[in-house]
Amino acid sequence: MVSDVVGFAAATYLRGINWVALPTTLLAMVDASLGGKTGVDLPEGKNLVGAFHPPRLVLADPTTLESLPQVELRAGMAEVVKAGLIGDEHLFDLCAQGWQALYQHWDEVISRAMAVKIAVIEQDPYEKGQRAVLNLGHTVGHAVELASGFQLRHGEAVAIGLAIEARLAHHLGIAQEGLAEKIEQVLQGLGLPTKIPESLDRRALCRAMGVDKKRASGQLRFALPVRVGEVQAGVEVADPNLVLSGIL
Numbered sequence: 001m002v003s004d005v006v007g008f009a010a011a012t013y014l015r016g017i018n019w020v021a022l023p024t025t026l027l028a029m030v031d032a033s034l035g036g037k038t039g040v041d042l043p044e045g046k047n048l049v050g051a052f053h054p055p056r057l058v059l060a061d062p063t064t065l066e067s068l069p070q071v072e073l074r075a076g077m078a079e080v081v082k083a084g085l086i087g088d089e090h091l092f093d094l095c096a097q098g099w100q101a102l103y104q105h106w107d108e109v110i111s112r113a114m115a116v117k118i119a120v121i122e123q124d125p126y127e128k129g130q131r132a133v134l135n136l137g138h139t140v141g142h143a144v145e146l147a148s149g150f151q152l153r154h155g156e157a158v159a160i161g162l163a164i165e166a167r168l169a170h171h172l173g174i175a176q177e178g179l180a181e182k183i184e185q186v187l188q189g190l191g192l193p194t195k196i197p198e199s200l201d202r203r204a205l206c207r208a209m210g211v212d213k214k215r216a217s218g219q220l221r222f223a224l225p226v227r228v229g230e231v232q233a234g235v236e237v238a239d240p241n242l243v244l245s246g247i248l
């Protein structure tokens with residue numbers, strides 16, 4: 001959260017000054033500190049105020065994770081699982097092995113997840129196309145996060161989004177057989193949620209799906225998993241309510 005606010009301040013102060021990111025959460029190391037998207041949320045939705053302004057340097061020191069609460073570490077793992085799904089089968093396998101393996105391999109886990117995101121943003125620095133694969137889990141995830149009144153952590157909402165979008169990909173015939181179950185198992189194995197909480201207002205969720213900025217010309221666009229290491233971006237689904245009623 002700090003790097004989003006600081007990055008946005010750096011983007012606008014004196015029309016832009018250099019800044020350095022020293023991420024101290026897992027989520028910030030593998031995701032938020034990379035790619036230059038800085039922004040803040042408004043009550044109406046996620047990241048509605050922001051700018052593209054990458055830091056000059058990102059310095060991720062895994063020893064800072066030693067003091068990070070377990071619940072925050074777990075939330076960050078949702079973005080690591082996402083990175084594995086987008087482009088690193090070995091990373092996904094490490095996630096599937098559970099916490100013990102992760103604790104033994106933080107350096108590798110973090111640098112592999114960073115490498116996936118860096119490879120994508122280098123191809124598409126201003127989100128013209130290819131970068132949309134990074135939205136995996138986020139079309140539903142952002143809506144769930146917003147509908148929860150930001151009570152769910154970003155990573156928790158993304159875990160739910162990953163699971164639901166994988167089921168959607170299965171229904172649409174995009175996902176390899178068994179992939180949705182595999183993704184759900186890995187997330188659950190890490191203690192992450194995969195279902196929309198009972199307490200969450202379904203109507204608020206449908207509304208939230210509608211205001212998500214990924215909506216293009218009245219249709220919702222999803223980045224959906226095909227197999228571990230491959231994501232298909234720009235999959236259009238006409239009716240968000242249909243999507244929700246079909247998968248909730």
Ligand SMILES: NC(=O)c1ccc[n+]([C@@H]2O[C@H](COP(=O)([O-])OP(=O)(O)OC[C@H]3O[C@@H](n4cnc5c(N)ncnc54)[C@H](O)[C@@H]3O)[C@@H](O)[C@H]2O)c1
Pocket residue numbers: 001002004024025026027028031032033034035037038039064065066067068069072075154
């Ligand atoms: N800009 C992007 O590309 C991008 C990408 C992904 C997520 N995000 C945003 O990032 C935000 C979530 O960031 P986050 O997960 O880093 O959460 P956070 O910044 O809210 O930090 C979580 C908690 O951990 C504490 N903390 C941080 N480092 C610690 C450490 N080393 N030891 C002990 N406590 C520590 C913080 O004080 C805070 O209470 C969301 O708002 C999300 O939308 C942005």
Ligand SMILES: [Zn+2]
Pocket residue numbers: 031079138154158
């Ligand atoms: Zn995210």
